[in-house]
Amino acid sequence: xxxxxxxxxxxxxxxxxxxxxxxxxxxxxxxxxxxxxxxxxxxxxxxxxxxxxxxxxxxxxxxxxxxxxxxxxxxxxxxxxxxxxxxxxxxxxxxxxxxxxxxxxxxxxxxxxxxxxxxxxxxxxxxxxxxxxxxxxxxxxxxxxxxxxxxxxxxxxxxxxxxxxxxxxxxxxxxxxxxxxxxxxxxxxxxxxxxxxxxxxxxxxxxxxxxxxxxxxxxxxxxxxxxxxxxxxxxxxxxxxxxxxxxxxxxxxxxxxxxxxxxxxxxxxxxxxxxxxxxxxxxxxxxxxxxxxxxxxxxxxxxxxxxxxxxxxxxxxxxxxxxxxxxxxxxxxxxxxxxxxxxxxxxxxxxxxxxxxxxxxxxxxxxxxxxxxxxxxxxxxxxxxxxxxxxxxxxxxxxxxxxxxxxxxxxxxxxxxxxxxxxxxxxxxxxxxxxxxxxxxxxxxxxxxxxxxxxxxxxxxxxxxxxxxxxxxxxxxxxxxxxxxxxxxxxxxxxxxxxxxxxxxxxxxxxxxxxxxxxxxxxxxxxxxxxxxxxxxxxxxxxxxxxxxxxxxxxxxxxxxxxxxxxxxxxxxxxxxxxxxxxxxxxxxxxxxxxxxxxxxxxxxxxxxxxxxxxxxxxxxxxxxxxxxxxxxxxxxxxxxxxxxxxxxxxxxxxxxxxxxxxxxxxxxxxxxxxxxxxxxxxxxxxxxxxxxxxxxxxxxxxxxxxxxxxxxxxxxxxxxxxxxx
Numbered sequence: 176x177x178x179x180x181x182x183x184x185x186x187x188x189x190x191x192x193x194x195x196x197x198x199x200x201x202x203x204x205x206x207x208x209x210x211x212x213x214x215x216x217x218x219x220x221x222x223x224x225x226x227x228x229x230x231x232x233x234x235x236x237x238x239x240x241x242x243x244x245x246x247x248x249x250x251x252x253x254x255x256x257x258x259x260x261x262x263x264x265x266x267x268x269x270x271x272x273x274x275x276x277x278x279x280x281x282x283x284x285x286x287x288x289x290x291x292x293x294x295x296x297x298x299x300x301x302x303x304x305x306x307x308x309x310x311x312x313x314x315x316x317x318x319x320x321x322x323x324x325x326x327x328x329x330x331x332x333x334x335x336x337x338x339x340x341x342x343x344x345x346x347x348x349x350x351x352x353x354x355x356x357x358x359x360x361x362x363x364x365x366x367x368x369x370x371x372x373x374x375x376x377x378x379x380x381x382x383x384x385x386x387x388x389x390x391x392x393x394x395x396x397x398x399x400x401x402x403x404x405x406x407x408x409x410x411x412x413x414x415x416x417x418x419x420x421x422x423x424x425x426x427x428x429x430x431x432x433x434x435x436x437x438x439x440x441x442x443x444x445x446x447x448x449x450x451x452x453x454x455x456x457x458x459x460x461x462x463x464x465x466x467x468x469x470x471x472x473x474x475x476x477x478x479x480x481x482x483x484x485x486x487x488x489x490x491x492x493x494x495x496x497x498x499x500x501x502x503x504x505x506x507x508x509x510x511x512x513x514x515x516x517x518x519x520x521x522x523x524x525x526x527x528x529x530x531x532x533x534x535x536x537x538x539x540x541x542x543x544x545x546x547x548x549x550x551x552x553x554x555x556x557x558x559x560x561x562x563x564x565x566x567x568x569x570x571x572x573x574x575x576x577x578x579x580x581x582x583x584x585x586x587x588x589x590x591x592x593x594x595x596x597x598x599x600x601x602x603x604x605x606x607x608x609x610x611x612x613x614x615x616x617x618x619x620x621x622x623x624x625x626x627x628x629x630x631x632x633x634x635x636x637x638x639x640x641x642x643x644x645x646x647x648x649x650x651x652x653x654x655x656x657x658x659x660x661x662x663x664x665x666x667x668x669x670x671x672x673x674x675x676x677x678x679x680x681x682x683x684x685x686x687x688x689x690x691x692x693x694x695x696x697x698x699x700x701x702x703x704x705x706x707x708x709x710x711x712x713x714x715x716x717x718x719x720x721x722x723x724x725x726x727x728x729x730x731x732x733x734x735x736x737x738x739x740x741x742x743x744x745x746x747x748x749x750x751x752x753x754x755x756x757x758x759x760x761x762x763x764x765x766x767x768x769x770x771x772x773x774x775x776x777x778x779x780x781x782x783x784x785x786x787x788x789x790x791x792x793x794x795x796x797x798x799x800x801x802x803x804x805x806x807x808x809x810x811x812x813x814x815x816x817x818x819x820x821x822x823x824x825x826x827x828x829x830x831x832x833x834x835x836x837x838x839x840x841x842x843x844x845x846x847x848x849x850x851x852x853x854x855x856x857x858x859x860x861x862x863x864x865x866x867x868x869x870x871x872x873x874x875x876x877x878x879x880x881x882x883x884x885x886x887x888x889x890x891x892x893x894x895x896x897x898x899x900x901x
Contacts, residue, residue, distance in 0.1 A: 191342040193329045193378065198346025199353065200374045201322045204255070205230045206354040207367045208315055214416045214441045215262050216311065218703075224858045225308075225707060229315035231733075231854045232711050236316070237323025238848030239715070241331065249384035250321040251375060252391035256398075258314045259368070263398045308703065309710055316714065323851070325378065327844035336838045341773045348766050350374070355759045358413035361517055365399040368392065412517035413755040414576065415440050419521060422447060427461045434462070435527055438494060438518075446561070448494045450527035451475075451634070453503070465634055471663050472632045473642050474500030477556065479664050480647065480657055481598040484556040488512070488592065490543045490580075491560035494522030495530040501558070502533055509536045510552065514576065514754060516540045543580045545752030547588040554592055559601040561643070578687040579749050581614065585684075586621030593650050601646040602631070609692050611644055612675040613682060620681060624652035630671035644673070684749055685868035696862045704859050711855050726840075726849040727886040732833050733853025734860065735879035739795075739829060740765060741861050742872040743822045750803050750818050768823050772830025779835055787835070788884050791828035792877060798825055799873040825873075829880070836887065 209227065213220035240246060326343065333339030353374065357367050372392040379385055410417045418439040423431050436448040451474065456466040465472055470479060474497060478484060485507040489497045492511035501509045511531070513519050519538055523531040531538060539546055543562065562577045579585060581603075589599055601618070605611045611628065618626045626648035633642030648654055658665050682689045691697055747761045779787060801821045806814050833850070840846045857879070864872055 187334055190329055190333050191339055194326070194333065194339050194343040195346035195349075196374070196377050197322060197326045197329065198343040199350040200251075200346075200371065200378065201230075201234065201319065201326070202347040202350030203354050203374055204251075204318065204322075204371050206351065207364075207371055208258070208318070210354075211364050211367070212262065212311065212315070215266075216308075217441060217443070218308065219311075220441065224861060225312060225703065226315055228707060228711070228855045228858045229312050230319050231851045231858070232714065233316040233319025234323030234326065235848045235851035235855075236715060237320040237325070238327035238844045238851065240320070240324050241327045241844035246321050246324040247384065248321050248325045248375070248378045249387045251318065252372070252388045254314075254318045254321070255368070255371070256391040256394050258311075258318055259395045259398050261311065261314055263401065305702065305706055309706060312707055312710065313714075323848075327847050330843040330847060333843075336840075336843060337773050337776060337834055340834060340837065341770055344766050344769050344773070348763055351759060351762055351766075355756070358411075358755060361411050361413075363399070363409075363411050365396045368395045368399070410517045410521065412515045414515050416442070417445075417515075417517055417521065418442070419448070419525070424462065426459060432459060432462065436494075436525055438521065446493055446496070448522065448526050449496055449634070451496070451499065451503075452528050455527070463634065465632075471667060473634050475504060476631055476664070476667070477558065477598070477600040477647070478504035479661060480654075481556050481600075484598075486552065486554045486556075486594075488550075488552075488554045488557045489560065490546070490557065491562035492522075492538070493518055493560055495526045495528070497558050497560050498536055499526065499528040499530040501556075502528075502530055502535065507535065509533075510539060510550075510554075511536055512539045512541055512543055512546045514540070514542050542576075542752035542754050542757075544585055544588070544749065545754070545757075547585065547592065550592060552592070553594045553597070555594055555597050557589055557593060557597070557599050559589075559599070559603075561602050561604055575690075576753055578682075578689065579684060579753055581617070581689045582682045582684050582687050583617050583621050586617055590622055590650060595650060598647065598649045598654070602643055603646070604643050607692070608676070609679050610689060611673060612677060613679045613689060614646055615673070615675045616679065617681050618646055618648050622648050622650065622652075624648065624654075627654050627658060627668060628673040629668045630673070632667065683868075685870050686864075687869070688865060691865060694866050696865050700862055700865070704862060708855070708859055711852075715852060725852065726846055728836065728883050729833075729840075729846045729849040730853035730856075731879045731883035731886060732829070733850035733855075734857035735853075735876040735883065736826075736829055736833070737854040737857030738860060738872045738876040738879070739825055741857075741864075742869060742876070743826065745869050746803060746822055747818060750806065751815060764819060764823065765826055768826045769830045772827050773834050775827075776831045776834045776838070779831055781835065781839060784832060784835060785884075785888065787828055787831050788880070791825060791832065791880060794824040794828055795873050795877045795880070798822055799870055825876075832880075832883075 205227070208230070209219075212226060219225060237246070330336065330339050330343070353370060354367070357370060369392065372388060372395075376385075376388060379388055408419060419436045422434050422437050424434055426432050433450075435450045438445045438448060451469075453466075453469065456463045456469060460466060469475060478500070484501070484504070487501040487506045487509045489501065489509060489511045492498055492513040495511070498509050498511045511519075519531065519540060530536060543559075559580075562580055586599075593599065599618075599622075601614070603611070603614060605614070615626060615628050626646045628644070628646045631642040631645040649657070658668055680686070680693055686694065743765065744758065744761050748757060751757050751761075798821055803818065803821070806817050837843070837846055857876075860875060861872065863875055
């Protein structure tokens with residue numbers, strides 16, 4: 176039965192319009208929840224596909240409920256309000272959900288979570304933290320049940336499932352670009368919710384539904400502003416929540432002295448915007464006793480090793496501390512690369528030394544690997560600041576933004592950018608020794624010589640002001656000689672020199688997991704994903720009568736396609752850059768490829784499907800074996816086009832198979848629900864990349880597609896599609 180939020184006897188154009196609007200609403204809300212919950216409950220930032228799996232589960236259950244329960248689309252609004260209240264209110268009541276969930280789970284230290292000190296506790300504490308995580312997962316699932324129900328009902332009433340599904344995919348395109356617009360404009364979550372509410376309004380019917388929607392929307396917006404404005408300022412970048420406030424201390428006379436600012440990312444300390452101008456330091460000798468040795472501390476030390484560094488590249492430039500240091504030490508030109516545009520804006524606006532206003536500085540808002548590939552300059556010094564990521568690159572993968580920066584291939588690219596006597600200076604705040612050992616050995620492998628690793632001293636009052644674990648290496652292998660020639664530098668290095676104590680696997684572009692100890696699925700991931708899959712199975716069983724109504728064919732297609740998406744997005748991010756706009760474009764390209772497949776499916780008869788399967792198998796193997804690095808010499812447009820053909824063809828053929836078989840199925844709700852539930856398994860199987868690498872996901876997808884072929888043709892499911900009734 177049609178939900179009251181949908182048209183009961185409307186024309187086909189109206190049904191297609193509803194499918195378009197449902198697609199826009201569902202994908203927009205999916206991106207909203209993925210983005211927001213990873214900020215408020217940080218464990219979700221390291222398991223973003225948990226939210227994605229919850230979305231698929233909710234939509235799948237909604238599809239399966241068609242004909243069994245009458246469900247109004249308007250229920251999406253109170254369920255979304257419940258989710259927002261569950262995230263916001265505990266913190267207002269003094270209950271730190273973030274710490275409880277994240278710290279107890281963070282005790283599983285084979286997958287370090289940035290700056291989290293694991294909180295020890297008994298089994299009950301860990302079970303409680305896991306239960307809290309599952310609770311939020313269930314809330315996410317519930318939000319998508321009404322929309323999934325409406326989607327299946329509208330699809331069932333569509334005379335042409337191909338045109339109906341195409342309208343839904345086109346709506347998804349609108350949803351992703353609506354959310355991309357909120358990211359580009361740096362709008363806060365209250366605005367995200369308002370846009371979601373507007374997208375859902377055309378799907379409502381009657382004054383009661385409108386009253387529910389308006390009341391719930393007002394409640395959600397009110398919850399976001401319950402605390403009011405706190406100290407400092409908050410900015411939402413396309414990647415994360417940024418908060419900054421003045422850093423003020425008192426000198427010996429009791430005067431308040433502002434030493435700069437502190438910057439937080441997703442409620443966690445990120446960096447200090449430090450005033451290290453020599454005039455400022457010398458004016459406050461009681462605050463900065465290190466001033467007498469300022470040339471050999473923090474950001475300045477590298478310039479005692481590589482003097483006369485005229486051409487400097489700063490990667491991970493942040494708010495400008497490293498750039499300011501280069502300028503203070505006589506750089507003639509500085510290229511500053513930072514992926515987050517809002518962090519650059521903050522630095523440009525409030526950094527005490529105003530480094531980004533200097534005409535010697537050129538700022539590039541770009542991904543580091545993307546810049547390495549297209550940079551045509553050579554540098555005396557390359558400084559890689561602390562690029563430790565706090566978020567992931569996409570809603571469809573567990574890759575962090577910085578994963579492709581810390582690989583052997585990336586360091587080889589860095590080496591090509593150095594002049595013969597050039598130097599690489601890398602600072603990285605690692606919490607587990609194996610991460611430091613991996614960085615050391617990757618640098619050694621990429622450069623062919625040994626780096627020097629030590630702990631650089633910091634400015635005491637300004638903790639994290641340029642110090643910490645530091646790696647330095649040059650092209651010629653003369654770094655030890657350079658250090659030995661400078662007694663003060665040699666003394667500093669020898670006091671805290673680090674050497675790798677054990678062998679570790681090197682991170683590569685295929686296995687870019689700097690933060691995982693060895694090729695294995697982390698315990699934290701196994702526990703969380705195992706619990707979620709069990710919960711998903713328990714939730715689904717009552718609604719689909721002991722699972723016997725699930726279509727194995729569509730279930731396997733869902734699992735395989737999600738793996739194809741993950742692998743495609745990861746490879747395109749490596750080739751074109753790991754920025755938010757690239758990921759939005761890649762996901763849009765996948766949706767457009769699906770639309771092209773839908774248009775082409777009209778020319779494919781069911782009898783030709785075995786040939787389409789063969790084309791799919793061949794295209795997956797070609798994509799798996801094709802060396803994408805061979806495209807690096809092409810210009811931007813040609814490179815994108817060639818990569819789209821290689822990576823996109825499996826998606827094209829997979830799309831034809833899905834829509835051609837979907838068009839002949841009797842029960843659209845069962846087919847859609849099975850496909851979405853299969854995607855849950857695909858999301859869980861993404862963890863195989865922790866063991867076998869990213870490219871192996873293509874082979875795993877191939878296995879699922881072979882299984883779907885067998886289910887379709889050997890088990891007689893094709894005949895069932897034509898013969899069964901709901």
